[in-house]
Amino acid sequence: MNTFATDHDDTTVIERHIHSGAVCCDPAWEEAYKRFESPEEEIEKFIKRLRLMGFENRPRDIRVAELFCGRGGGLVALTRLGFTNIEGVDLSETLLLQNQTGATLHLADCRDLPFEDASVDAVIIHGGLHHLPTLPEDLDQVLSEIHRVLCDEGTFHAVEPWLTPFLRFVHAVIEVPAVRKFYAKGDALAVMIQHERETYEQWLNQPAAIRKLLGKYFKSGMNRTAWGKIIYTGVKDKFASEIPAS
Ligand SMILES: C[S@@+](CC[C@H](N)C(=O)[O-])C[C@H]1O[C@@H](n2cnc3c(N)ncnc32)[C@H](O)[C@@H]1O
Numbered sequence: 001m002n003t004f005a006t007d008h009d010d011t012t013v014i015e016r017h018i019h020s021g022a023v024c025c026d027p028a029w030e031e032a033y034k035r036f037e038s039p040e041e042e043i044e045k046f047i048k049r050l051r052l053m054g055f056e057n058r059p060r061d062i063r064v065a066e067l068f069c070g071r072g073g074g075l076v077a078l079t080r081l082g083f084t085n086i087e088g089v090d091l092s093e094t095l096l097l098q099n100q101t102g103a104t105l106h107l108a109d110c111r112d113l114p115f116e117d118a119s120v121d122a123v124i125i126h127g128g129l130h131h132l133p134t135l136p137e138d139l140d141q142v143l144s145e146i147h148r149v150l151c152d153e154g155t156f157h158a159v160e161p162w163l164t165p166f167l168r169f170v171h172a173v174i175e176v177p178a179v180r181k182f183y184a185k186g187d188a189l190a191v192m193i194q195h196e197r198e199t200y201e202q203w204l205n206q207p208a209a210i211r212k213l214l215g216k217y218f219k220s221g222m223n224r225t226a227w228g229k230i231i232y233t234g235v236k237d238k239f240a241s242e243i244p245a246s
Pocket residue numbers: 024025067068069070071072073074089090091092095108109110111125126127128131132
């Protein structure tokens with residue numbers, strides 16, 4: 001694969017592994033995403049998550065890759081916690097261009113990661129797997145790539161939507177027009193769901209297949225579902241590659 005770097009300002013370098021122009025999120029989704037929470041609120045949320053997932057106890061020079069990194073709130077959170085060797089991967093050059101962390105950024109598809117085998121210490125995803133178009137095949141592909149690039153004892157961390165009773169309640173509430181009128185965040189969420197409905201529902205409706213695939217590649221540590229999310233942490237299972245594909 002040809003790779004070439006493009007400098008956009010003093011600190012942002014994007015390594016392009018695919019042609020730019022891939023569009024994930026339509027403008028309406030993008031607009032709702034921006035008003036759902038401010039960048040600063042999002043960064044604070046990510047810092048709390050990283051602490052919960054044990055990042056405060058990790059050496060600050062480990063190589064960390066954030067997949068589906070979007071505009072880079074998760075990379076800013078890592079920077080604020082002191083991590084110095086961080087990289088982001090996303091399909092959207094428009095979102096990558098909004099990054100201002102100095103991290104190395106890769107314009108690439110997470111189904112084909114631009115990293116050497118066993119070269120990354122930790123992989124993080126803050127919401128991205130539920131955008132994959134075909135489940136369970138694409139999830140198998142992404143997890144297999146994460147397994148390939150992680151070092152022995154490397155860790156995988158993901159936070160994704162999960163159909164808990166709370167999320168069912170939220171779905172019901174944001175159907176009510178008056179709620180959307182007076183609760184801006186609820187309206188933003190409703191618009192985002194509307195514009196990603198196909199992949200979002202496909203994700204929410206396959207919990208058993210998702211858990212099976214996580215177990216195929218990782219030994220799970222934290223595996224919590226609450227408040228409409230799964231918070232998952234796993235360690236690379238060294239023997240996973242010997243298991244025949246299902
Ligand atoms: C919900 S956004 C999450 C962004 C980021 N994780 C955050 O919380 O700010 C989903 C992101 O996934 C990216 N994306 C979707 N499919 C992808 C793929 N196959 N490979 C890489 N990125 C992808 C989109 O461009 C978008 O930035």
